[in-house]
Amino acid sequence: MIMENNTSMRHILSLLLENESGALSRVAGLFSARGYNIESLTVAPTEDPTLSRMTIVTSGSQEVIEQITKQVNKLIDVVKVFDLNEGRYIERELMLVKVRAEGSEREELKRTADIFRGRVIDVTDRTYTIELTGPRDKLDAFLEAIDRSQILETVRTGASGIGRGEWILRV
Amino acid sequence: MRLSGAEITIQCLQEEGVEFVFGYPGGAVLYIYDALFSQDKVRHILVRHEQAALHAADAYARASGRCGVALVTSGPGVTNAVTGIATAYMDSIPMVIISGQVPTPAIGLDAFQEVDTVGITRPCVKHNFLVKNVDDLAVTIKKAFYVAMSGRPGPVLVDIPKDVSQHMAEFSYPKSVTMRSYNPVTKGHSGQIKKAVQMLLEAKRPMIYAGGGVILGNGSEQLTRLVKRLGYPCTNTLMGLGAYPATDPQFVGMLGMHGTYEANLAMQNCDVLLAIGARFDDRVIGNPEHFCSQERRIVHVDIDPSSISKRVRVDVPIVGNIVDVLDEMQKHLDASEVKPDAVALKDWWKQIDAWRARDCLKYDRNSPIIKPQYVVEKLYEVTHGDAIITSDVGQHQMWAAQYYKFDKPRRWLNSGGLGTMGFGLPAAMGAQMAFPDATVACVTGEASIQMCIQELSTCKQYHLPVKIVNLNNRYLGMVRQWQQILHGNRYSESYMDALPDFVKLAESYGHVGFKIENPADVEPILREAFALKDRVVFMDFITDQTENVFPMVKAGKGLSEMLLGSEDL
Ligand SMILES: Cc1ncc(C[n+]2csc(CCOP(=O)(O)OP(=O)(O)O)c2C)c(N)n1
Numbered sequence: 011m012i013m014e015n016n017t018s019m020r021h022i023l024s025l026l027l028e029n030e031s032g033a034l035s036r037v038a039g040l041f042s043a044r045g046y047n048i049e050s051l052t053v054a055p056t057e058d059p060t061l062s063r064m065t066i067v068t069s070g071s072q073e074v075i076e077q078i079t080k081q082v083n084k085l086i087d088v089v090k091v092f093d094l095n096e097g098r099y100i101e102r103e104l105m106l107v108k109v110r111a112e113g114s115e116r117e118e119l120k121r122t123a124d125i126f127r128g129r130v131i132d133v134t135d136r137t138y139t140i141e142l143t144g145p146r147d148k149l150d151a152f153l154e155a156i157d158r159s160q161i162l163e164t165v166r167t168g169a170s171g172i173g174r175g176e177w178i179l180r181v
Numbered sequence: 182m183r184l185s186g187a188e189i190t191i192q193c194l195q196e197e198g199v200e201f202v203f204g205y206p207g208g209a210v211l212y213i214y215d216a217l218f219s220q221d222k223v224r225h226i227l228v229r230h231e232q233a234a235l236h237a238a239d240a241y242a243r244a245s246g247r248c249g250v251a252l253v254t255s256g257p258g259v260t261n262a263v264t265g266i267a268t269a270y271m272d273s274i275p276m277v278i279i280s281g282q283v284p285t286p287a288i289g290l291d292a293f294q295e296v297d298t299v300g301i302t303r304p305c306v307k308h309n310f311l312v313k314n315v316d317d318l319a320v321t322i323k324k325a326f327y328v329a330m331s332g333r334p335g336p337v338l339v340d341i342p343k344d345v346s347q348h349m350a351e352f353s354y355p356k357s358v359t360m361r362s363y364n365p366v367t368k369g370h371s372g373q374i375k376k377a378v379q380m381l382l383e384a385k386r387p388m389i390y391a392g393g394g395v396i397l398g399n400g401s402e403q404l405t406r407l408v409k410r411l412g413y414p415c416t417n418t419l420m421g422l423g424a425y426p427a428t429d430p431q432f433v434g435m436l437g438m439h440g441t442y443e444a445n446l447a448m449q450n451c452d453v454l455l456a457i458g459a460r461f462d463d464r465v466i467g468n469p470e471h472f473c474s475q476e477r478r479i480v481h482v483d484i485d486p487s488s489i490s491k492r493v494r495v496d497v498p499i500v501g502n503i504v505d506v507l508d509e510m511q512k513h514l515d516a517s518e519v520k521p522d523a524v525a526l527k528d529w530w531k532q533i534d535a536w537r538a539r540d541c542l543k544y545d546r547n548s549p550i551i552k553p554q555y556v557v558e559k560l561y562e563v564t565h566g567d568a569i570i571t572s573d574v575g576q577h578q579m580w581a582a583q584y585y586k587f588d589k590p591r592r593w594l595n596s597g598g599l600g601t602m603g604f605g606l607p608a609a610m611g612a613q614m615a616f617p618d619a620t621v622a623c624v625t626g627e628a629s630i631q632m633c634i635q636e637l638s639t640c641k642q643y644h645l646p647v648k649i650v651n652l653n654n655r656y657l658g659m660v661r662q663w664q665q666i667l668h669g670n671r672y673s674e675s676y677m678d679a680l681p682d683f684v685k686l687a688e689s690y691g692h693v694g695f696k697i698e699n700p701a702d703v704e705p706i707l708r709e710a711f712a713l714k715d716r717v718v719f720m721d722f723i724t725d726q727t728e729n730v731f732p733m734v735k736a737g738k739g740l741s742e743m744l745l746g747s748e749d750l
Contacts, residue, residue, distance in 0.1 A: 028362055032299060032311070043304050073490070080487035086308040086328060089362040181361060 018069050020049070022094040022101060022171040024179050025064040025082065029055050033087040037064065040085060046070065046078050050103075050168025061089065061181065065170045067146075089181055098174040104141070105149045106131075108163040109156065111138040119156065126152045137162065145169070182353075186315040186346040187212035190279060193322040195222045196354040199250050201241060201614050202226070202279075203234040207254025208294060209281025212346040226614065226643060229635035231258050233607035235265020236633070239274050239336075240604075240611030243594045244569055246399065248330055249276040249611070255283055255343075256294030259301065264601060266336050267305035271598025272420060273397055275334035277325045278306075284344040285313055298340045307335030315348040323355045332365025333485040334397055369482065369501025369509065377480040377497045378513040380453055385525035386532075387413040388451035390436065392465075393420030393597065394458015394483060400503035401425070401590040404457065407507055410514065411521055414533055416444040418459050420597040423587035428566070433533060434542075437465040438734045439579040442541035443533055445732070445740040449475055450532075456481045456495070458503055460488045463736075469493055471739025482506050541732050541745055542583055550725040551700050553577060553652040556707075557584035560622065560650055563707040568620040569594065569612045573605035573629030576658035579730045581624040603632030609647035610639060620648070620711065627653040627721075628677050637690040640717045648710055649719045651683060654726045662729045666750060687719035694719045 027033045034053055041048050049067040056063045068078060075093060082091045094101075111119050116138070123130060123140050126148065132139035142152055146169060153161065173179065184192065190213050194202065203226045206214045217225050228234040231253045238249030249269070253262045259280050269276050283292040299311050308328050310321050321339055329337040381387060389411075395404050401424050408415045408431055415425045416436040425432055434441030436448050448454070448466070454477055459465070466472040469492050481488075481495040482503060489498040499506055544554045557580050560568075570585055572578040572595040587593045594612060596604040609623040623630075630651055640647060652658075657675040664672050684694030693716050697706050703722065710718040732743040744750065 032303075035300070036303060039303055073494070077487065077491060084485070084487055086360070086363050 018071055019075070019095070020067065020069045021075050022099065022169060023066045023068060023079065023082065024092045024094055024171055025066065025088055026056070026090040026179060026181060027062050027064060028087045028089065029060050029062045030087060033062065036085050036087055037066070037082065040081055041068075044081060046074070052168045052170055065168070067169050090179060092173075092179050094171045094173060097177060099171050100174055101145050101169045101171045102143050103146055103149055103169045104143050104167045105152075106139060106141055106165045107153070107161060108137055108139045110136060110160045110162055112136050115160065119160070122152070122155050126155070128152065182351065183349050184352045185212060185216070186318050186341065186348050186350065187216040189315070189318050189350065189352050190322065190341065190346065191216040191220060191223060192352060193319055193354060194250060195220070197248070197326050199223050199248070201238075202250045202252050203228055203238040203241070203611070204252030205231050205234055205254065205258060207258050207281065209255035209258075209283060209343045210252060210346070212343065213252065213279070213281065213341070225252070226610075226639070228607065228639050230633065231261035232265050232603060233610075233633050233636045233639065235262050235276075235278070236268065236601075236604050236607035237611035237614070238276055239265060239269040240571060240594050240608035241615045242274050242276055243608075244591050244612040245615040246591065247615075248326060249274065250279070251276065252279045253281070254294070255281045255298065256296050259296055259298045263301060263305065264603075266302055266338065268596050268599045268601045268604060269336040270305040270307065272393060272596065273334050274336065275329040276336040277322070277329050278336060278338040280338060280340050281346070282311070282340045282342040285342045286344070288342065298338070302338050305336075306338050309338040309340065311340045311342075312345055313342070315345050315350040318345065318350065319352060319354055320358065323358050324360065327358050328363060366484065366486070366500050367502045367505065369499040369506040371509065373497055373499045374506060374509045375513050377455070377499060378510050378517065379519075380478055380480060380497060381411065381455060382517060382519045382521060384413075384451075384453035385522060386450060386452045386529045387411070387455070387521075387526075388447050388453070389413050389415040389455045389457070390418070390448060390459055391415065391421045391424045391457045392418040392459025395421055395424040395503055396458075396590040398458060398484065398503035400458070400507055403504055403507035403511075407510060410511070412526060413521070414447050414530070416440070416448060418465055418597075419582055419595070421459065422582060422593045423590040426588040427586035428588055433537070435582055436740075438467070438736075439583065439730050439732060441583075442539050442732055442743060442745065443536040445734065445743060446536050447533055449739070449741045452477050454479045457507070458483060460491065461493045466493065467734045467738050467740045467742075471742070474739075539745070544728075548700065548725060551697065551703060551722055553580050553654070553722070553724045553728055554584050555700060556650065556652060556703055556722050556724065557581055557624065559704045559707055560624070561585045563704065563711055564620050564622065568592070568622050569616065571595065571605045571608040571612060571621070571623045573623075573625040573632075574600045574602045574659070575626045575629060576654070576662060576728070576730050577624050577626045577629075577652040580652070602629040605629060606633050606636045606647070606649065610636060610643070610645050613645040613647050614643075622648040622650055624650045624652065626658060627651055627655065627680055627683075628657050634686070637687065637692060637717065641691045644715065646713070646715050646717055649717070651719065651721045652724050653680075653683070653721050654724050654728070655680065656726055659730070665729070666733070666744070667735065683719055683721040687717070690717075692717035692719055694721065696721045696723065698723045
C-alpha cells in the first residue's frame with residue numbers, strides 16, 4: 011500500500027529535550043530540511059534545569075505525523091516525544107495586543123476584552139495593551155471581534171500543550 | 182593523570198583501539214598533532230585533501246566493520262570534509278570526526294579560519310558536539326564512539342576549540358556511557374516476528390529483499406541461512422551486494438534502476454515481501470505508486486523505526502537488530518508445522534527462470550572496441566572474485582555492481598546514498614589500510630578519478646598497492662546516457678575533453694601505468710597488473726563511448742517498465 015495522502019490535521023507535539031545549546035536548532039533544522047510544517051514552536055527549561063519542554067504545533071496526514079514523530083525521536087538530544095492528539099489535552103497560548111483606544115473605543119474595547127477574559131495591562135491616552143490567554147481559536151476570535159484597523163501590534167507565544175488528567179510526560 | 186586536551190584526545194583514541202586516523206593538519210589542531218607526534222599507537226595517515234581523509238576513514242569502516250576516524254582543522258579543513266561526512270551519513274557508516282575550532286573566546290567573531298562547524302555539519306551527521314570545557318572532553322569522545330557505532334550507525338563529529346586542546350584536565354576514560362536521550366532498540370518484538378514468519382510461510386510468490394543494513398548489522402550469515410532454508414529468491418540492493426552470495430542460484434541479482442530483469446519483476450510481482458535493512462528508496466522501487474499498484478504483503482525489518490513506512494506502508498514492521506531478529510525467525514521456523522508451499526514455489530521459480538532466460542546482462546562480446554562490461558567480468562576472473570572493489574559514481578559503478586559477483590559482505594564499497602564522485606580512490610586506500618594483504622581495486626571513470634586523483638601521492642607514501650581500473654569512455658558517461666535517453670541526445674557539457682595521459686600521470690607519482698585499447702589485451706594486462714603485488718597500477722581502459730547501462734528504469738517509472746537495451750530506446 012502506498013503512503014496515503016489523507017487529509018492534513020493539526021497536531022501538537024510535546025517534547026522533552028536536553029537543555030543544551032544547539033538542541034533547538036536540531037529540531038528546527040529537521041523540520042526545514044524535511045519540509046515539515048511548523049505552525050508554532052515554544053520552548054523553555056522545566057523544573058529540572060537540564061531539561062527543556064518544547065511544544066510544536068504542526069500539521070500533516072497521519073503518515074507525515076508518524077514520520078515527524080520518528081524523526082524527532084531519532085535526534086540524540088530529544089529525550090521524549092508525544093503527540094498530544096493521541097489523548098485528551100489542553101492547549102494555551104498567550105497573546106499581547108496593542109490597540110488604538112480613543113474616545114468611545116475605550117469602553118467598547120474594555121467590554122470586549124472582558125468577554126474574552128482579557129486584561130488591560132498597559133494604558134496610554136491613545137492605546138491599550140491587552141493580555142489574553144487561551145487556545146488558538148479564542149485568540150483568533152478576539153482579533154476578529156475587534157475592529158481590525160484598531161490593532162497596532164500583536165505578539166503571540168504559540169501554543170503550549172499538556173495532557174489532561176493524570177497523564178504526564180517526564181523522563 | 183593530568184593531561185592537555187590534545188593529549189586526552191589521543192589517549193581516548195588509543196583507549197578505543199583506533200589504529201588509523203586519516204587527516205590533515207592546520208592551525209586549530211596543532212596541539213593535537215603535537216600529541217600525535219609523541220606516541221606510536223595511533224597511526225596518522227596524511228592524505229592530500231580532507232575529502233579523501235573522510236572517504237578513506239569511511240571505507241576503512243565499511244571494509245572492517247570498525248569505526249573510522251578522521252582529523253581535520255577548522256574552517257576550510259571542515260568544509261573540505263563535508264562531502265565525505267555527508268557520504269558516510271547517507272550510507273550509515275560509523276565514523277568519528279575530530280575537528281579543530283578557533284579558540285572559545287574567538288568563536289562568533291569571524292576569526293581566521295572560523296566556520297560554524299556544528300551548524301554546517303548538523304544535517305549530515307548522526308550527532309555532533311562542540312566541546313567548550315576540557316573537563317568534558319573525554320566523556321564527549323566516549324559518547325561520540327558510542328553513538329557512531331550503536332543503533333543505526335553514522336558519523337559523529339567532535340569540534341574541539343584550540344584552547345580546549347591546550348587546557349589541562351584530569352584524565353580518566355569512562356568504561357561506558359549511558360545517555361538518557363539515546364537508547365537504540367535492539368531486540369525485535371516477538372509477536373511481530375512470529376506474525377512475519379507465518380506470513381512468509383503463507384507466501385505463494387515470496388521475495389526477500391536485503392539492503393546495506395544487513396552488512397552494517399553483520400547479518401549476512403543469518404540472512405543466507407534463512408534464504409537457503411526457505412528456498413525463496415533473494416535480491417540485494419546496491420548497498421547490500423555481498424550480503425547474500427551472488428553466485429548462489431537463489432540470488433536473482435541486484436534490483437532497482439539498473440537491477441536485473443528477474444530481480445525487478447520478482448520484486449514487483451511477489452505476494453509476500455521480506456525487506457531487511459533496506460529502505461524502499463527511489464532508486465530501488467522506482468515510482469512508489471506503480472510499485473504499490475500490485476497487492477502484496479510486506480514485512481520490514483530495520484534498526485531505524487523512521488525507515489519503516491516512510492515511502493511504502495508495511496504490514497509487519499519489526500524494529501530491531503538484524504542478527505537477533507533473523508535468529509528468532511529461525512526459532513519460529515523450527516517450531517512451525519507449516520512448511521513453505523512447495524508447489525507454489527516451484528511455479529514461482531519457473532516464472533523467475535523464464536525472466537532469467539531473457540539474459541538481461543548480455544552484451545556484445547565480439548566487439549572490436551573494449552566493452553566496459555567485459556573488463557569487469559575479466560577483473561572478476563583474474564581476482565577470483567575475492568577482491569575488495571571500490572567504485573566511484575556513474576556507469577562504471579553500475580557495471581561493477583552488475584558484473585562483479587560479490588559472495589561476501591564488505592567487499593563492495595561504494596557511495597550508494599550520496600553518489601559521490603571522488604570516493605573510489607581514497608576508499609581503496611582505507612580498505613587497503615584495513616586489510617594490507619587484500620587485493621583492492623578501484624573501478625572508476627576518467628571523470629570520477631580526477632576528483633581525488635591527488636591521492637595517488639598518498640598511495641605512494643604509505644605503500645598502498647591499490648589497482649585502478651579506469652573505464653575511460655571520454656564522457657561523463659552516466660550523464661551522457663541520461664541526455665541520450667531523456668534529453669534528445671543533447672550532450673550538454675558531458676564530454677571529458679583535455680584528459681591527461683593517465684599512464685604518465687601514474688608514472689609521475691611513482692606508479693605503474695598501462696593504457697589498454699584492444700579487447701585481446703584486457704585479460705593479460707589485468708593479470709600483469711595484479712601480479713605486481715606491491716605496486717599501484719593505473720589501468721586506463723579505452724572503452725566503447727556509446728555503451729549504456731541496461732536494464733534501466735527511468736526516473737519516475739515503475740520497476741517493471743524496464744528498458745532492456747538500445748532497441749528499447
Ligand atoms: C561530486 C559529483 N558531481 C556530479 C555528479 C553527477 N554525476 C553522476 S555520474 C557522473 C559522470 C561520471 O563520469 P565518469 O566518472 O567518467 O563515469 P562514467 O559514468 O563515464 O562511467 C556525474 C557527473 C556526482 N555524482 N558527484
